[in-house]
Amino acid sequence: xxxxxxxxxxxxxxxxxxxxxxxxxxxxxxxxxxxxxxxxxxxxxxxxxxxxxxxxxxxxxxxxxxxxxxxxxxxxxxxxxxxxxxxxxxxxxxxxxxxxxxxxxxxxxxxxxxxxxxxxxxxxxxxxxxxxxxxxxxxxxxxxxxxxxxxxxxxxxxxxxxxxxxxxxxxxxxxxxxxxxxxxxxxxxxxxxxxxxxxxxxxxxxxxxxxxxxxxxxxxxxxxxxxxxxxxxxxxxxxxxxxxxxxxxxxxxxxxxxxxxxxxxxxxxxxxxxxxxxxxxxxxxxxxxxxxxxxxxxxxxxxxxxxxxxxxxxxxxxxxxxxxxxxxxxxxxxxxxxxxxxxxxxxxxxxxxxxxxxxxxxxxxxxxxxxxxxxxxxxxxxxxxxxxxxxxxxxxxxxxxxxxxxxxxxxxxxxxxxxxxxxxxxxxxxxxxxxxxxxxxxxxxxxxxxxxxxxxxxxxxxxxxxxxxxxxxxxxxxxxxxxxxxxxxxxxxxxxxxxxxxxxxxxxxxxxxxxxxxxxxxxxxxxxxxxxxxxxxxxxxxxxxxxxxxxxxxxxxxxxxxxxxxxxxxxxxxxxxxxxxxxxxxxxxxxxxxxxxxxxxxxxxxxxxxxxxxxxxxxxxxxxxxxxxxxxxxxxxxxxxxxxxxxxxxxxx
Numbered sequence: 267x268x269x270x271x272x273x274x275x276x277x278x279x280x281x282x283x284x285x286x287x288x289x290x291x292x293x294x295x296x297x298x299x300x301x302x303x304x305x306x307x308x309x310x311x312x313x314x315x316x317x318x319x320x321x322x323x324x325x326x327x328x329x330x331x332x333x334x335x336x337x338x339x340x341x342x343x344x345x346x347x348x349x350x351x352x353x354x355x356x357x358x359x360x361x362x363x364x365x366x367x368x369x370x371x372x373x374x375x376x377x378x379x380x381x382x383x384x385x386x387x388x389x390x391x392x393x394x395x396x397x398x399x400x401x402x403x404x405x406x407x408x409x410x411x412x413x414x415x416x417x418x419x420x421x422x423x424x425x426x427x428x429x430x431x432x433x434x435x436x437x438x439x440x441x442x443x444x445x446x447x448x449x450x451x452x453x454x455x456x457x458x459x460x461x462x463x464x465x466x467x468x469x470x471x472x473x474x475x476x477x478x479x480x481x482x483x484x485x486x487x488x489x490x491x492x493x494x495x496x497x498x499x500x501x502x503x504x505x506x507x508x509x510x511x512x513x514x515x516x517x518x519x520x521x522x523x524x525x526x527x528x529x530x531x532x533x534x535x536x537x538x539x540x541x542x543x544x545x546x547x548x549x550x551x552x553x554x555x556x557x558x559x560x561x562x563x564x565x566x567x568x569x570x571x572x573x574x575x576x577x578x579x580x581x582x583x584x585x586x587x588x589x590x591x592x593x594x595x596x597x598x599x600x601x602x603x604x605x606x607x608x609x610x611x612x613x614x615x616x617x618x619x620x621x622x623x624x625x626x627x628x629x630x631x632x633x634x635x636x637x638x639x640x641x642x643x644x645x646x647x648x649x650x651x652x653x654x655x656x657x658x659x660x661x662x663x664x665x666x667x668x669x670x671x672x673x674x675x676x677x678x679x680x681x682x683x684x685x686x687x688x689x690x691x692x693x694x695x696x697x698x699x700x701x702x703x704x705x706x707x708x709x710x711x712x713x714x715x716x717x718x719x720x721x722x723x724x725x726x727x728x729x730x731x732x733x734x735x736x737x738x739x740x741x742x743x744x745x746x747x748x749x750x751x752x753x754x755x756x757x758x759x760x761x762x763x764x765x766x767x768x769x770x771x772x773x774x775x776x777x778x779x780x781x782x783x784x785x786x787x788x789x790x791x792x793x794x795x796x797x798x799x800x801x802x803x804x805x806x807x808x809x810x811x812x813x814x815x816x817x818x819x820x821x822x823x824x825x826x827x828x829x830x831x832x833x834x835x836x837x838x839x840x841x842x843x844x845x846x847x848x849x850x851x852x853x854x855x856x857x858x859x860x861x862x863x864x865x866x867x868x869x870x871x872x873x874x875x876x877x878x879x880x881x882x883x884x885x886x887x888x889x890x891x892x893x894x895x896x897x898x899x900x901x902x903x904x905x906x907x908x909x910x911x912x913x914x915x916x917x918x919x
Contacts, residue, residue, distance in 0.1 A: 275661050275701040278668035279676050289695035291565045298327050310697040310706055311776045318712035321734050325354075325557060325710060332560035335368040336360050337526035340553075344735070348762055350753060352735040355529035355553045362533055362552050363434035364524040366593045367394050373572070374598050378423045379614050381470045381604035386423050393427065395517055400431035400496070402518035403509065407462060407494050411436030411525055412532070414458040418451050418478075418485055420444045420469035420603040421580055424498045424511060426590065428464040429534070433552075434524040437461075439534040440547070443580035444469045445874065448481030450897030452488040454537045454545050457744055459491040467499035470604045529553035535744050536584055536684050539873040539898045546751070547744030550687055551737075558688045558738035559591030565709055566692045567651060569622055571596030574648065577624025578602060578611050583875045584684040585624065585655070597622075608636045616644045623649060626656040626876045627679075630667050635811070635834060641671050655680045655689075656876040658780055658798045661702030662806050668701070679704045681780050683766065685756070686738045690730070690766070691778040704778040711736060715772045720760060727771050727781055727796065732764040739764070769796040786880035788817040788827060788859060795859045797880055803854040804829065804847050809837050812870045813847075815861055816884040826915065828887075829861035830908075832869055839866035865911065871904045887912035 286292060295313055299305055302323055304312045317324040322343045329343075340358030347353060371390040378386035388396065409415060415432040419425040420443060432439040440458045442451040444466055455463075463486060468478040486495055494507045496514045530551045537545040563569040575592035576599075579585040592599045600618045604610060606629060615623045633640065640646065652667065652675060659679040668677045678693030681704055690713050693705040707713045715728030722728075743752045759765045769781035781796025788795045797815050804813040811832045818826040829847065833839065844864040851860045871879045882894045886908045896902035 275703060276665070277698050278664055278701045279673070279678070279699040281695055281698065286696045290568055290570070291694050291696055294327070294331050294565055297331050298324070301327050303327070310694055314707055314709055314776065317709040318734055321710070325737060328561045328565075328710070329355075329557055332557070332564055333368075334360065334553075334556060334560070335365045337364070340529060349735045349764060350739070350749070350757055352739075353530060354551070354735075354737045355557075358529040358553060359526040360529065360552055360556065361434060361436070361524035361526055362556055363397065363430045364526070365556050366430060367397075367524075369596075371571075371596055375593065376423045376426055377574075377598060377600045377618055379600060379602045379604070379618065381473060381610065384617060385603070388423050388427075393423075393430075396427045396515040397430045397434060398522045399515040399517050400427055401434045401522040402520075403496070403514045404431060404435060404437065404462060405522065409435055409437050409461050409493075411527060413437045414460040414535075415439060415462045415464065416455040416458060416460040416489075417441040417581065418444060418448075418455070418463065418465040418482060419498065419581060420466055421586065421601045422466070422498075422603050423601060424464070424466070425581060425586075426593075426599065426601070427515065428496075429590065430593075433533060434522065436525040436527040436531060438532045438549075440537075441534075441581040441586070442537075443582045444476070444478045444481075445471075445580055446582060447897055448478070448484045448488075450895075451481070452485050453895075453897070454547070455485070456488055457545075457547055458535060460489055461491060461493050462496065463489060463492055463494075464496045465498065467497070472605045472607065527552055530741060532741060534587065536587065536687060537582070538684060539875065539877075544895075545898070546755075548684060548687075549741045549744055551741050554737035554739070554741075555587075555591075555687060556594065558686070558736065559588060560594055561709060562588065562688050562692075563591050563595050563597075566689070566694050567622060567653065568695050569595045569597050573597040573621045574600060574619050575622045576600035576602070576611075576614055576618060576620045577622075577653065578606055578614075578626075578629070579624070580874070584682075584687045585875075587687050589624070592622075608632050608638065612638070612640055612644045612646075615646055615649060619648045620646075621648050622651045622653065624653045624655070627654055627659045627663060628657065628876055630654065630659075630663055631811075634663065634666050639670055641675075646671075649675055651675070652677045653680055653692075654678065655682070657878065658782070658802065659702065660802045660805065664701040681768070681778070685740060685766070686736055688736075688738050690732065700777060702779070703773070704780065706776055707772070707778060713770075713772070713778065715770050716760065716763075720763075722772075724772060724774055727769050729759070729784055730766040730768040730770045730780075731760060732766070769798075783880060786816065786884065788815065795856060800829070800851055800855050800859055800861075801878075803850045804831065807846055807850055809833055809835075809843055810847070814867070814870045814878055814880065814883065816880060816887065818884060818887055820919070826863075827859070827861050828863045828865055828911075830865050830867040830870065830883075832867055839864065867904075868907055869901055869904045871902070871908075872900045873898060874900055876900075883908050887915070889913070889916065 338359035340355035345353040375390040375393040376388040535547040680692040682689035691704040712734040771779040782798035801813040815829040
């Protein structure tokens with residue numbers, strides 16, 4: 267793959283000596299040093315190296331340092347088997363909900379926001395009481411360990427209660443947001459043959475109430491295994507198999523204690539976006555999720571007891587699950603039922619006194635383009651960390667956010683996936699952050715950039731691989747009894763090594779630069795290039811809001827590489843602007859990868875978690891429209907534009 271060299275960007279955040287000394291990761295480093303880890307004063311890179319060279323001791327240290335609430339101690343950290351057969355904490359028993367409630371806490375545990383303000387709060391005592399009440403209701407309906415409970419809900423406190431009640435029984439959770447239509451939710455949840463559905467009547471969006479009662483009815487009809495439905499909100503038709511939320515969470519005669527389950531007992535099933543086929547269900551374990559989220563939240567995001575933790579998400583995205591982990595740390599978790607309009611998420615941070623705010627690069631870009639000045643326009647004195655994920659955070663946008671929020675606020679980028687319900691690379695309070703880079707490889711993640719012949723690369727582009735197992739790697743895919751789909755998804759290219767499907771550079775400093783999906787690679791004249799590099803160069807032009815570039819192999823052996831752009835401020839594409847686009851790619855990326863055409867588009871389609879639909883658009887342009895599942899697309903009406911563009915291209919050749 268062509269490589270232009272690693273551009274050394276300016277530091278946008280540098281840890282002070284005091285911040286580094288007081289960081290949780292520093293306390294962990296001292297703890298690890300007493301167990302054979304690096305000596306005092308070691309760098310982050312040295313701590314990371316130990317974490318991947320001595321995997322057993324590292325994860326044992328994390329479990330002890332973060333005080334995992336074992337009911338039965340495990341026999342070992344792993345069973346010693348290689349990926350993907352590795353089994354974690356064999357013999358151990360625990361429960362996610364027991365970890366959340368392991369120590370009595372006071373104050374507010376969950377805050378629900380909607381588009382009008384704070385709509386609901388739950389203290390720790392109220393949260394625990396509602397979880398116990400709903401668990402008793404589910405148990406009364408015959409739900410046992412291993413049964414499935416599913417949710418069709420907006421991002422509200424009820425969704426957190428429903429998950430924790432399910433987990434406390436050892437049942438398996440699966441959730442979809444009400445931003446998905448009922449048919450899309452059914453395509454996911456029906457796979458699980460659920461015993462109980464928890465469903466809401468609708469959600470808020472841009473000042474309107476989106477009624478979902480018809481979708482709930484259709485969803486129930488498509489789930490023949492249901493024993494009952496718990497209904498959140500008004501407007502549902504009721505019958506003998508339905509329960510109102512208030513009734514379902516009423517205090518039981520006797521508190522229901524969490525059921526200890528084996529470490530590898532399924533906790534939840536997360537679904538892929540399903541843009542190019544039926545959504546795949548990814549099964550994660552209790553212990554794997556607990557230890558991975560404790561590590562990520564404690565040592566990387568620096569979430570502490572009493573912090574105010576908000577990451578904008580829906581139930582369709584793994585960030586909802588990771589944000590739930592704030593409760594594992596004793597933080598207050600904030601939810602938001604509404605549309606992420608350009609001021610809305612900053613307002614949530616303001617009124618919630620948020621300390622940790624999670625946004626997408628797209629939201630930061632919209633804030634910049636709208637002329638917002640977050641630190642001046644909103645009262646954010648508590649804000650310490652702004653995390654950014656979902657797509658590539660470009661260097662200019664990273665620089666803008668850091669300058670706007672000031673040196674006291676860490677603005678850091680992360681990359682990970684639903685697959686591991688966590689991050690591969692991110693940031694830490696002991697490592698500097700450079701604009702456009704992901705500061706560090708996460709502890710315990712042996713992330714490397716590999717050449718096709720399995721050689722690690724430094725300061726050159728390669729495939730993102732993970733060469734040692736992680737506790738939160740999937741147990742399996744749902745309805746994949748022989749594991750063939752799971753192995754084919756990650757281990758086919760490099761047997762025994764996880765291949766994630768991204769092009770990355772690992773710099774000599776240990777930072778990571780993401781260049782885009784390897785299955786969307788551009789291959790012009792035999793020279794390969796990641797699409798993100800090209801789009802970033804073009805999106806830095808002030809006239810361009812967003813860009814998408816794809817490469818199309820044509821039947822006659824030709825190669826068509828169009829770039830689609832959306833423009834700002836009512837601007838329309840003309841020869842001058844097209845020339846500027848070509849020049850940006852030629853001068854900043856590669857003369858070999860200047861697009862054949864620049865086409866003004868009405869919009870760029872994304873998954874519902876904000877990732878550009880590069881591969882689906884490529885297939886649509888080739889005429890393979892049947893491969894796209896419209897319910898997984900944020901603006902499915904845009905697909906017709908790309909279908910017509912591809913048809914016109916084929917007709918005129």
